[in-house]
Amino acid sequence: MENKEQRLKELTAIQFQVTQQEGTEAPFQNEFDQNFEDGIYVDIVSGEPLFSSKDKFDAGCGWPAFAKPIADTQLAELKDQRFGMTRTEVRSSDADSHLGHLFPDGPKELGGMRYCINSAALAFVKVDELEAQGYGEYLTLFK
Template sequence: MANPYENFKKDPESLETDLTTLQYQVTQNSGTEPPFQNEYWDHKAAGIYVDIVSGEPLFASIHKFDSGTGWPSFYRPINDQVIQLKSDYELWIPRTEVRSRYADSHLGHVFNDGPPPTGMRYCINSAALKFIKKEDLHAIGYGELAALFEDGAKK
């Protein structure tokens, strides 16, 4: 099956009009939104989180946990291939930046203080994400990911 995202091309001019100022600042300029004042930090509905720029499926609610940090946190992406990890030296300590694979959107950072089974905490900006409800997956083209929500699928 062909990957619909591998030929994705960003159009900087349309991004400035299609995204909010905060979404643009976060995804295109590696910004960070305020903790506890963002759309998905305490979001509990079942579904997937996709890149706000390209629609690439990134994270699933079944892998989300409350890290107490004020940002949505996941212990794994849907698939390791959907993200890129890059060294980030913007602060006084080195961090690992998380970016989407095809749109190259800045998503957030990953830390090794998460829960089992991975021990990882993907701390992601809500402004980089769009939520797709589990019941809408088939209708809008993400039907292959519905299997994530079947009994025993959580890993």
């Protein structure tokens, strides 16, 4: 993928606000909240693979929710005490993009965690496009 500085120039205003300024997009009015197609979600800035649609669920919160990341090494978890509450912020490892927050209120049968992620921080790669876009190694998730 192109260098980070170039990619940042190509982001929309909401993508930049979310990933670079720790913003939050409006609930229920975003691209991936109700997307349940097979594929993977990658960091909009770096293209780093983050989540699989196999681990996505409808939390009813208005943002995409995932039970776990594709790999634990892809995410950084930081203490966030903004807005008078303590939460766990989730950032991508490679681009250091703000993605959203982690909460311990996910479905117990999926491990009990809920990664509440802004659509604006993500790009979606459909399963039939994984190979062509350089993510062929993730096809095994959908066999």
